Amino acid sequence: MRTTRRSTAPRTTAPRTTAPRTTATGSSASGSAAPARRRAAVAVLLTAGLLLAASACGGGGSSDASGAKGGTGGGKGKVTLTFWxxxxxxxxxxxxxxxGHPGIQVKLSNPAGGDQLVAKMITAHxxxxxxxxxxxxxQSxxxxxxxxxxxDITGFTKDTVTRFDQATLRATVFQGKVYGVPQDVAPLMLFYRADLFRKYGLTVPTTWDQFAATARAVRAKAPTSWLTNFDAADPGWxxxxxxxxxxxxxxxxxxSWKVDIDGAPTRKVAAYWQGLVGAGAVAKNPSFSPQWNKQMNDGTLLAWISGAWAPAQLGGIAPATKGEWAVAPLPAWTAGDPTTGIWGGSATTVTSDSHHPAEAAQFAxxxxxxxxxxxxQVKQINVYPAATSGRSLPVLQAAPAFFxxxxxxxxxxxxxxxxxxxxxxWGPNVTVTFTGYTDAFSRALQSGGSFTGALGGMQTAAVADLEKLGFTVG
Structure with a gap:
């Protein structure tokens, strides 16, 4: 989940760190590292995301199969683990x-969320x-x-990794080593007011061309309303x-690193939304602002592109609209293409400071x-499970409370x-890049400037920061 389920609005889970506001993974957090240490960091990160599954065998039938050794705490007395x-x-x-585990007790603490927690982890380490x-x-x-x-918890998670598909594991396995157990996934989807779509005779768009046409139709049929908004404040979506x-x-x-923020795929997305903004077809205020909350609640906004965690947030954002929302796949660039993106998602990690890594990995x-x-977690936190089997649990057969x-x-x-x-x-300077989005796109949105030009500014800033940190950029 991301700091997006944890942002301005009372999002219940993880979406919130999508819009990093700190420099936990950016230059201010890393700039003091010695050059040798930076070169070591390069060696680790160069293949980040080039996943090699740690194990593809032995699923095991036990629901508590972690592969952890010494996980019972037997012979050591009671183990107490701290969990942020x-x-x-x-x-x-x-x-x-x-x-259920009297020998391994977990003490929970909430010192911060999202990027702020990352900064605290670095300081504590x-x-x-x-x-x-x-x-x-x-991304952190x-x-x-x-x-x-x-x-690295590879040795403790040989059974655990068999519970996830390769696409999910990719975010936590680097150079064939496991550094976290995935918690949730958050595919982007289209949430829309079914009642208002019926009222205005709208068809749910399945392609981005149809989405643009629907946005124009809303403005024609209800001049004080919009299909959705363009959010320049939160880069997650x-x-x-x-x-x-x-x-x-x-x-x-x-x-060598390569940065391609200003590449053709992202320029296509930026140009598309600039066209909608320029035509007055979408609203320009940021999501999770008081104005946006009001518009979502009173029907001024008819749709929201969001992660699968949206139902958990809408109760706080638009309480008057319970039972009026529906969900559909994200519109496609090519008709029939099921590809979507993600907004959020988190893993449970074991730190290098832990004196009980086996027990910590067992809990994770x-x-x-x-x-x-x-x-x-589905009941209390509204996660959509990362574990493959978790996506078929009985609890997911029922509708979310707000839907x-x-x-x-x-x-x-x-x-x-x-x-x-x-x-x-994900690069090692995500925070710098995300802050660059907020700065550059907010300026472009308010001044009528170029969205693709904003991407160029993000690209330049990201490359400069990597070079400042001692990385080679090709």
Whole structure:
């Protein structure tokens, strides 16, 4: 999940770190590292995202199969693990673990969310007093791997990794080593007001050309309303749209990084939305602002491009609209193409400061693969499970509380999840890039400037920051 499920609005889970506001993984957090240390970081990160599954055999029938050794704490006395996590109601999930594992107790703490938590993890690691376990968003993991903050847990997760598909594992396995257990996935989907679509005689768009036509139709039929908004404040959704279009913002070739933020796929997305903004077909205010919340609640906005976690957020955003929303796949660039992007997603990691890595890995595995634990997370945190078997749990047969009219909601998410595309590799300076999006696109939106020009500014800033950190950029 991302800081997007954790952002301005009371998002219940992870979407919130999508819009990093700190420099935890950017230049200010890394700039003081010695050149030798930076070169070491390069070696780790160059193949980040080039996944080699740690194991493809032996699924095991036990719902608590973690592959962890010494996980019972036997012979050591009671083990107490510290767990940093920002999910609301995670204490209820942890309580279930503690009740069933008297020898390994987990103490939950919520020191911060998203990027702020990453910054605290780095600071704690430098002081050698980090937690045992921590929630980390996928885009932040490469930087933590390069800094040695999170631990290789391959030896403890040989059974665990068989519970995930390759696309999901890719975000947590670098150079064939496992650095986290995936918690959730968040494919982008189209959420729309079914009642208002009926009122205005609108058809749910299946392609981006149809989406643009629908946006124009809304303005013609209801001049005070819009189909949706363009959000220049939170890069999470835009990143997902670029992923759907085929963008790879970071890649590595030999010992050199390549940055392609300003490449053709992302330019296509930027130009498309500039056309809608320029035509007055979409609103220009940021998501999760008071104005946006009001527009979502009163029907001024008819649709929202969001992650699968949206139902958990809409209750706080638009409480008057319960039962009026429906979900559909994200419109495609080519009719029939099921590809979508992601907005959010997190993993449970074991830090290099933990004195009990086997036990910590056992908890991380249980949290994200045990049927009862995953069911509790769906109920309490509204995650869409990363574990393949978790996507067929009985709890997902019911409609989300805010979508009582959509009994097939999770079935629809399950259909699109396999075609959800992330970047094969996240760079070590995601925060700088995301901050560049907010700055450059906000200026362009307000001044009528070029969105593709804003991408050029992001590209220049990202390359300059990598070079400043000591990386080679080809």
């Amino acid at each position: 996590d920002w999910d609301p109601n995670m204490d209820k999930v942890v309580a279930r673990w503690n009740a 430098e002081a050698k007093n980090g937690p045992d376990i921590a929630k980390v968003e996928y 993991l490469p930087a933590l791997v390069s800094k040695g903050v999170v631990r 835009f990143t997902g749209l670029a992923q759907q279009a085929g963008a790879d913002w970071w890649s590595a070739d030999g010992d 595995s249980w949290l994200n693969t045990d049927d009862a634990a995953v069911t509790e 009582p009219n959509e009994p097939d909601f999770y079935a629809e998410v399950k259909k699109v999840a396999p075609a959800a595309r992330s970047f094969p590799m």
